[in-house]
Amino acid sequence: TRMGKRAWTIAISGLLVPIFCAISILSLFPFGHSGNYDDLVVALVSHTVISFAVISSLLSELQIQNSELGKLALSSALISDVLCTIVTSTGTAVMVTEDSNVKEVTRNILSLICMGILIPLVCRPAMLWIIKHTPEGRAVKDGYVYVIIVLLFILGWLSVKINQEFVLGAFILGLSVPEGPPLGSALVKKLNFFGTTFLLPIFVSISVLKADFSATHSSTSVMTMTFVVIFTHLVKIIACLVPSLYCNMPWRDALSLALILNTKGVVEIGLFCFLYDTKVIDGLGFGVMILSIMVVACIVQWSVKFLYDPSRKFAGYQKRNMMNLKPWSELRMLVCIHKPSHISSMIDV
Numbered sequence: 598t599r600m601g602k603r604a605w606t607i608a609i610s611g612l613l614v615p616i617f618c619a620i621s622i623l624s625l626f627p628f629g630h631s632g633n634y635d636d637l638v639v640a641l642v643s644h645t646v647i648s649f650a651v652i653s654s655l656l657s658e659l660q661i662q663n664s665e666l667g668k669l670a671l672s673s674a675l676i677s678d679v680l681c682t683i684v685t686s687t688g689t690a691v692m693v694t695e696d697s698n699v700k701e702v703t704r705n706i707l708s709l710i711c712m713g714i715l716i717p718l719v720c721r722p723a724m725l726w727i728i729k730h731t732p733e734g735r736a737v738k739d740g741y742v743y744v745i746i747v748l749l750f751i752l753g754w755l756s757v758k759i760n761q762e763f764v765l766g767a768f769i770l771g772l773s774v775p776e777g778p779p780l781g782s783a784l785v786k787k788l789n790f791f792g793t794t795f796l797l798p799i800f801v802s803i804s805v806l807k808a809d810f811s812a813t814h815s816s817t818s819v820m821t822m823t824f825v826v827i828f829t830h831l832v833k834i835i836a837c838l839v840p841s842l843y844c845n846m847p848w849r850d851a852l853s854l855a856l857i858l859n860t861k862g863v864v865e866i867g868l869f870c871f872l873y874d875t876k877v878i879d880g881l882g883f884g885v886m887i888l889s890i891m892v893v894a895c896i897v898q899w900s901v902k903f904l905y906d907p908s909r910k911f912a913g914y915q916k917r918n919m920m921n922l923k924p925w926s927e928l929r930m931l932v933c934i935h936k937p938s939h940i941s942s943m944i945d946v
Contacts, residue, residue, distance in 0.1 A: 604672035606840045608647070611858055612677055614836035615645045615829050622828065636818070636882030637825050639872055643865050643886065644829045647677035651862035659898070664907040666850055670857045673837075677858075682768060686761055708759040713769060716752065721773040728780050737783045745774075745784065762871075801863060804870050808887050809880025819885055826889045830859055853905040860897040861890040 619641045652674035656662040662671065690705040727741050752766025774781055834855045841851035866887065873883045919928075932943050 600672045600676055603840070603844045604669060604676055606844075607669075607837055607854070607858070608673040608676035608680070610840050611647060611673070611833055611837045612645060612680065615833040616641070618832045619645070619825065619829050622825070636822055636878045636885075639869075639878055639882070640822055640825050640886055640889075641829055643868060644826055644861065644889070645833060646681050647674045647858050648862065648864040649674040649678040651860060651864050652857060654862060655857060655860050655894075655897070659901060661901075661905065661907050666854055666857075666905060666907070670854055673854075673858060679772075682765070686765060689761055690759070705759045708755075709761065712752075712755065712759070712766065716766070716769045717773045720748070720770060721775070724773070724775055724780055728775060731779050735779070737779045741780075742783055742787055745770075746787070797863060801866060804866050805887055807870065807873060807880065808884030810884050811880075818881065822882060822885045823889075826886070830893065833859055849904045853901045856897045856900050856904075859893065861893050865890055 623637060623641070649671070652670055653662065656667045656670060659667075661667040686709055687706070690709050691702060724745070727737060731737050749767055749770055752770055753763040754766075756763055756766040774784065834852075837855035837858050838851050841854050842848060846854070869878070869883055869886050872878045873880070878886075922928075930946075932939075932946075934940060934943070
């Protein structure tokens with residue numbers, strides 16, 4: 598609710614415009630006769646959706662997450678991710694049980710609404726209570742951290758029970774965790790090594806090994822999917838670039854923002870693995886989309902490093918030192934007082 602109109606405009610434009618354009622292309626041309634129509638739809642949707650976790654990881658690697666561009670990219674990604682989660686969760690609750698009775702559909706929808714409301718209303722106050730009862734400067738007790746991790750798996754289990762993805766409960770719980778120390782940083786410290794450093798490289802390696810390029814006779818399918826992926830990214834870049842320029846952003850910053858919001862990563866790899874395991878997409882389509890993730894990630898990182906320099910706004914401060922002062926300038930000093938005893942030292946100086 599506090600993101601601002603610019604972030605909302607960029608997020609909604611970056612979502613709706615590519616989907617409408619790609620759907621128009623798919624309806625005008627007979628791509629469905631190529632035998633991989635499901636692969637094309639998956640490529641279209643997955644390359645349109647913006648993942649907050651992937652954007653946050655990219656900005657952290659580029660070390661621009663606290664810059665003005667980084668904050669705007671995070672805001673837009675969060676809006677897009679939340680909107681997509683709401684739409685896909687609601688659609689899953691209705692479509693997965695379309696052959697079932699109305700009672701089961703109603704139960705799934707009501708359970709989904711209760712989960713989206715009760716987790717922030719119950720879990721967040723409990724976490725704030727934990728922070729309040731943690732002495733200042735002390736770490737959160739390990740028992741509290743383990744209870745939250747157990748709660749994470751319980752919410753994932755409940756998500757599966759209402760015909761949703763396991764990660765839905767984790768996503769809502771993650772949004773409810775108060776940021777920063779002592780609790781947020783403690784959870785990151787506990788989970789970061791085991792998840793990001795240990796399990797993530799193994800998962801990505803195993804996922805890439807599933808790619809199958811042996812179907813060389815399907816060159817038409819590969820070309821069609823490649824066209825859909827490239828077309829979707831180009832339209833999405835334009836859809837994010839135009840609102841940014843309209844909001845008076847410099848064109849280099851606007852292009853950098855559009856490229857950042859186009860990046861893909863481990864979230865999409867997980868989605869493709871799930872669709873491949875459930876036979877929604879075949880091995881060739883899976884391989885093409887994995888390759889597209891790697892190519893796009895390389896292009897985005899190199900391009901953003903070339904286009905955006907967060908230090909240029911401080912160019913005017915480079916020579917603000919004692920050696921470059923005018924002879925008649927007064928000497929100004931800024932001191933930091935951490936203890937009362939520092940006051941006498943400051944006066945002596």
